[in-house]
Amino acid sequence: MSQRSFELPVLGRPAPVDHAAAAAAFNADVARTDWHDDALWFVREKRDRAAALVPDWEDLRERASAIKEHALSHLDEYLVQFEANALANGMQVHWARDADEHNRIVLRILSDVGARRLVKSKSMLTEECGLNPYLEANGIEVVDSDLGERIVQLRKEGPSHIVMPAIHLTKEEVGETFHEHLGTPAGLSEPIALAGVAREHLRERFLAADATLTGMNFAVAETGGFVVCTNEGNADLGMALAPVHIASVGIEKVIPRAEDLAVFLRLLARSATGQAVTVYTTHVHGPRDGQALHVVLVDNGRTKQLAREEFWGSLKCIRCGACMNTCPIYRRSGGHSYGSTVPGPIGSVLTPGLDLERYASLPFASTLCGSCTAVCPVKIDLDGQLFRWRQRVIEAGYTSTTKTLSIKASVKLFDRPGLFRVAGALARFGLKIMPRSVARFVAGPWGRARDVPPAPGQSFRAWYRKNRGERS
Amino acid sequence: MSVKEARDAILHAVRAARPPAVAMPVARATPVATADAQPSMLDAFVDASTAAGAAVVLGERRDIARLVTGGVADAANVLSTVSEVRATVELASDPHALDSLELFVCSGTLGVAENGAIWLATSDMMQRAALFLATHVAIVVDAASIVPTLHEAYARIDIRAHPFGVFVAGPSKTADIEQSLVIGAHGPKELTVIVIGASALQTP
Amino acid sequence: MTAALFIPCYVDQFFPHVAIAALTVLDRLGVRVDVPDGAVCCGQPSANAGYAREGRSTLERFVDVYAEYDRVIVLSGSCAVHVKHHAGEVVAHGSRTDRAGAQVAERTTELCTFLHDEIGVDRVASLGATLDKRVAVHIGCHALRGLGLARPSELQVRPFDKVRALLGTVRGLEIAELSRPDECCGFGGTFAVAEPDISVKMGRDRLRDYRRHDAEAVVSTDMSCLMHLGGLARRERIGLPMYHVAEVLAGTAGVT
Numbered sequence: 028m029s030q031r032s033f034e035l036p037v038l039g040r041p042a043p044v045d046h047a048a049a050a051a052a053f054n055a056d057v058a059r060t061d062w063h064d065d066a067l068w069f070v071r072e073k074r075d076r077a078a079a080l081v082p083d084w085e086d087l088r089e090r091a092s093a094i095k096e097h098a099l100s101h102l103d104e105y106l107v108q109f110e111a112n113a114l115a116n117g118m119q120v121h122w123a124r125d126a127d128e129h130n131r132i133v134l135r136i137l138s139d140v141g142a143r144r145l146v147k148s149k150s151m152l153t154e155e156c157g158l159n160p161y162l163e164a165n166g167i168e169v170v171d172s173d174l175g176e177r178i179v180q181l182r183k184e185g186p187s188h189i190v191m192p193a194i195h196l197t198k199e200e201v202g203e204t205f206h207e208h209l210g211t212p213a214g215l216s217e218p219i220a221l222a223g224v225a226r227e228h229l230r231e232r233f234l235a236a237d238a239t240l241t242g243m244n245f246a247v248a249e250t251g252g253f254v255v256c257t258n259e260g261n262a263d264l265g266m267a268l269a270p271v272h273i274a275s276v277g278i279e280k281v282i283p284r285a286e287d288l289a290v291f292l293r294l295l296a297r298s299a300t301g302q303a304v305t306v307y308t309t310h311v312h313g314p315r316d317g318q319a320l321h322v323v324l325v326d327n328g329r330t331k332q333l334a335r336e337e338f339w340g341s342l343k344c345i346r347c348g349a350c351m352n353t354c355p356i357y358r359r360s361g362g363h364s365y366g367s368t369v370p371g372p373i374g375s376v377l378t379p380g381l382d383l384e385r386y387a388s389l390p391f392a393s394t395l396c397g398s399c400t401a402v403c404p405v406k407i408d409l410d411g412q413l414f415r416w417r418q419r420v421i422e423a424g425y426t427s428t429t430k431t432l433s434i435k436a437s438v439k440l441f442d443r444p445g446l447f448r449v450a451g452a453l454a455r456f457g458l459k460i461m462p463r464s465v466a467r468f469v470a471g472p473w474g475r476a477r478d479v480p481p482a483p484g485q486s487f488r489a490w491y492r493k494n495r496g497e498r499s
Numbered sequence: 500m501s502v503k504e505a506r507d508a509i510l511h512a513v514r515a516a517r518p519p520a521v522a523m524p525v526a527r528a529t530p531v532a533t534a535d536a537q538p539s540m541l542d543a544f545v546d547a548s549t550a551a552g553a554a555v556v557l558g559e560r561r562d563i564a565r566l567v568t569g570g571v572a573d574a575a576n577v578l579s580t581v582s583e584v585r586a587t588v589e590l591a592s593d594p595h596a597l598d599s600l601e602l603f604v605c606s607g608t609l610g611v612a613e614n615g616a617i618w619l620a621t622s623d624m625m626q627r628a629a630l631f632l633a634t635h636v637a638i639v640v641d642a643a644s645i646v647p648t649l650h651e652a653y654a655r656i657d658i659r660a661h662p663f664g665v666f667v668a669g670p671s672k673t674a675d676i677e678q679s680l681v682i683g684a685h686g687p688k689e690l691t692v693i694v695i696g697a698s699a700l701q702t703p
Numbered sequence: 704m705t706a707a708l709f710i711p712c713y714v715d716q717f718f719p720h721v722a723i724a725a726l727t728v729l730d731r732l733g734v735r736v737d738v739p740d741g742a743v744c745c746g747q748p749s750a751n752a753g754y755a756r757e758g759r760s761t762l763e764r765f766v767d768v769y770a771e772y773d774r775v776i777v778l779s780g781s782c783a784v785h786v787k788h789h790a791g792e793v794v795a796h797g798s799r800t801d802r803a804g805a806q807v808a809e810r811t812t813e814l815c816t817f818l819h820d821e822i823g824v825d826r827v828a829s830l831g832a833t834l835d836k837r838v839a840v841h842i843g844c845h846a847l848r849g850l851g852l853a854r855p856s857e858l859q860v861r862p863f864d865k866v867r868a869l870l871g872t873v874r875g876l877e878i879a880e881l882s883r884p885d886e887c888c889g890f891g892g893t894f895a896v897a898e899p900d901i902s903v904k905m906g907r908d909r910l911r912d913y914r915r916h917d918a919e920a921v922v923s924t925d926m927s928c929l930m931h932l933g934g935l936a937r938r939e940r941i942g943l944p945m946y947h948v949a950e951v952l953a954g955t956a957g958v959t
Contacts, residue, residue: 051900060904066678068883075856081613084859086527096521103513110506116662122505174684175675191675198677218679229685234595250659260631260671260686267628268594278509283523285658289649292666293613303547303614304649304668307686313662315624326509334516353857355887359901392898394891394905395751397848401857414751421753434754441712441744441761451716472899477906477934480717487710487719491726491738 043385043425046392049364050356064358066194071352073301074402080303081293090290092406095343098282099333105248105281106324112251116313118320126156129325133158133240133273134165136321140271142167142237148255148262149173150242151189151346152277152325155368158240170232172261174225181208187362189369190299190348195361229261239265243276244345245291246322249284252312253322256295256305263309272314275323279333279342291345294404298347332380337415341376343405350399350409356392365389372399376412379420387425390416448488455482527650537643537700540612544645545694547615551669552682553690557642557697566693567604567637578629579604581639594628603633603687610645610694611652611666617692618656620664627663630687631671637691638667642700706774708736709765711782711926712744718926724953725778725814731830731953732822736776742768745777747785752893755789762786762804766793770803774821775811778949780846780925781892783813788849813850815924815948819865828872832952835875839918841909841932842866843925844887852924856885866924866948873951879916886912890931906935913943920944922951 054060078084098105110120121136123129129152137145145167147153159169159180171180175192179185181204186192193201202216211224241262243253253274255262266272282291296302314320333339351357351371362370367378367386375389390413399409420426440447458466459482467474485493548555556566563583576599577587584604588597605626607617617640621627630636646652649666658664671686682688708729710722729736742765749758765786769775777783786808793804812820818827846852853864870876889895889905896902909932913921921943923929929945936943946956 047898047900050898054900054904057904064908069678078859081859083527090524090527093521093524096518097523100518100521102517103510106510106513116659121502122509124505124508128505172685173675174673178675191678193675194678196677198679201676218676219681221676222673222681222684226683226685230598233685234598247658252659258671259673259684261684263627263631263665264685267624267631278513286650286653288658289653292649300674302551304551304611304616304666306551306667306669306671308616308666310620310658310664311662312659312664315627315662318624324509326512330509330512330516333513333518336518339516339518355889355905356898356901359904391753391894394844394887394889394894394902396844396887396891398844398855398857398887401848401855417751417753418755422756426753430752431754431757434749434752434757438749438754438757438761441746442764444741444743447712447743451712455716472896473934475899476903476938477931478937479934480930483717483719485719487715487722488740490719490723495738 041385044366044388046360046364046366046388049366050360050392053360053364060359063195063361067352067358070191070300071349071402074298074349074352077297077301077303081297087290087294088404088406091294091404092343094282094287094290095405096340099279099339099342102278102281102333105283106278108248109246109251109281110324112248113322114251116251118251118314118322121321121323123323123325123327125327129156129275129323129327130158130161132323133275134162134167136271136273137162137167137238140237140319142271144168144170144232144235144237145240146170146172146232146236146265146269147240148242148257148265149176149192150240150275151369152242152275153240154185156325156327170229172229172232172265173257174222174259177225177229178204185363185368187370188348188351189346195363233264233268236265236269238271238273239269240273240275241266243274243280244295245288246276246281247285247288248281250312252310254288255309255311256292256307257309258306260307263307266309266311270317271319271321273321273323274311275325277329278324278326279329295345295347298349298402298404328381332377335380338376338380338412340407341373341412343407344373344377345405347404349402349404353398353402354393355396355398356394360392365392372409372413373407376407376409376416379416383420383423384425387420390420448486451486455486458482537645540645540647541642541694541697541700543612544610544615547613548668548692549615551615552672553615553669553692555692555694557694559698560695563639563693563695567602567691576601577604578602578633580626581606590625592625594625594632597625597629597632600629600633602635602637603629604637604639605630607638607640607667608644609652609655610640611649612645613648614668616666616668618652618664618666620656620658620661622661622663624663630665630667633687635689635691636670636687637693639693639695642694642697704773705771706734706736706776707769707772708738709742709745709769709775709777709782710738711777711779713930714778714926715743717930718947720955721926721947721949722778724947724955725949727953727955728818728830728949729776732826734822737772739768745782745785746789747782748892750785750789759793762790763793763796763799766790766804766807767799769807769811770799773810774817775807776817777811777813779927780813780843780850780852781927783811784845784849786811813846813852813924815846815866815869816850816852818952819869824868824872827869827952830872830952832872832954833874834951834956836919837877837879837917838920838922839879839881839913839916840866840870841888841921841923841928842885843923843928846924847885869948870922870951876951879913879918881912881916883912888928888932890928892927895931902931903935906932910936910941910943914941918943920946920956922946922948924948
């Protein structure tokens, strides 16, 4: 299902995301689901192999979690420290309370210098803010320079994964897109050739850019600088060439010290792609001569999440995507099915905080298997938070009367063992005498593809009473 | 105007929202690197660098010119910060002029054994641009400068000393098209790592 | 030491033979257990559906029924995890103290964990179980990551597997190595009916993994997983019998 993951609300509010329906549509193509699932599982396996080579892996995770919790619990101090040092380094520092303010700041920086061509490297934050459509509506040409992002940009879709934006596309589909927009021959789908064309195409854009915008993987309070990790070198080409560099970052990305980078960087690429490190880990501590370097610190709901005792741990996220790669539901439903900028398990604990009604289905897009929690390099208790978001969703009333009534009915049954025994016996008897086709129907969504268990003659309780006598 | 307003509002919100203080974890005990660990660190570095797609060669300073230009035949367009290799390009002040650079040769400060990365930092923005615009990049690094992990690396470098610093591990790459690895994304297509001084590491 | 056995609702109704097998195993190992009446459910289905508040009474009843026992052995990994994580939230009421919930949480254990940690593999071996089959082992996710029944494949710690250790006492049993050793089966409680397409797909993928590695049967710690996988296998007429670890140890696997 190709659609932008960010929707501009036009009239009224966007419809609530129905993950189950989107997942059903995705699964209709079994072969494609298997292909998508295998591709992501392969990345999970690469992560396992890389992690196994780091003897202190679990200790690193514990450290990373503690450093992040420390930083978040002192976030105002570190933000102030970062700002002071960044200013001393010759950067300009802006603050944005929400997406709109961020977008307006970026536009103003561009308009102030008459910049009309912007080259962007990957920033999930700017996706979240809907920056691209805003700038385009204001006459700025925006080119996403990360290859995966460029592909989905040309297709007018949103990224389906925060690290591998085009993971949901086959090379044939990429070839079609390049044929339509970059003039490659029809039917050309060979990745090296396609990447070569993209290199030429984007090289032109880098050279012609009036400004570049990057995200930040980490902002370092102690030094007033920031780190950008890429494999393609696209962020660097933007930064090395454009006269204006804007770096947008969510306030939760600030870490205390330079030495802390070692902990996170040893975890990041291994968790994300199974590489020991990304090709480029760029540290920026000031503008080039004659260049303007602007930092935009963005809240956009982060302080609200920070205030949530049950969910602030989700702000530790370093955007590695490992939870998506391991999640059996993400792999079989694709990033777009979550209808949010950040999908998968972390998306399902971050996004409900922005709009609980709209994203009420996301915490339920999970079996709570806990694999995400086990791979998270900063030890976010993802499955615990998913469980707690479910309670918040139901408390807020974003559920159906049928569901509530059936839960209440089942609770009544469980609280009355005598009644339960009778109901159970009836159900088993019914299953015994019911034709299979009727049993399937009665079993509802269960029965569409699964048989109900064969009905035994007596319950265990009945057997126990008969054979072991009543014991209290 | 509203810059102060937004700043104050955000900081106020953070102060009101932040969870109870969590202590910074105690610094990890760093294993002391011994001189005779160096040859195996060199091996680890070479392996990791190769795995990242770099062509790694061992040699001495006098070999640099041969090793570099031998690998890039007919490199007419060369920029170098290494005295052993002569630049052919005039350094202008505009990095855009380096677009057709074929080869950039430079020195790295240290290497990291666990991931094959080399640290370079500079205030010279032409060098920075060359590192990404050149089709081929060669980096010279001293075997004695190889450290085990990023922990040791950060202990030795001052990331604030220059406006630009980077850990480089391999040539640019992407797997964004159906997970097929393509070497040479937007940055260099090839990276040659020249490790000098390996012979000096041999334990007598 | 006083011990009680908790039989989850669906095991009581649909898989009594598994409960009987568990009782048999405990009997033969000399572990006397009560099977008290009164608590049909641990409260997990409501809680996982987001109705923890509505399901509180169920968990409170569980605590009341099992408060007296030194050990509460639960025949389900997911039920045991739920009780261990949430029983401590149960408050004082009537004769129940504030500590009752926390105590029950602490004293609750799952059957395989109990057999491995407190009885020991050597004593379990004295059961002399045999099963001449090549089996796939499925440790339910809650038992795996919530109770530490084995090293989950994500974790970089020394490998261990309590279920394999128990099954290692069964003569003739061969364990198949799978492509995805611990991927979730897709049951997930209400997930099975709320997101049936993915639930079914996940189950089918497990079955495919088992068959690809020539498993003749599936052995699990959780009947909820097997209810789902078994339902799929039967609908698709895949002959893959499903047994609880207790049945294998009791020697009743496949015996009607």
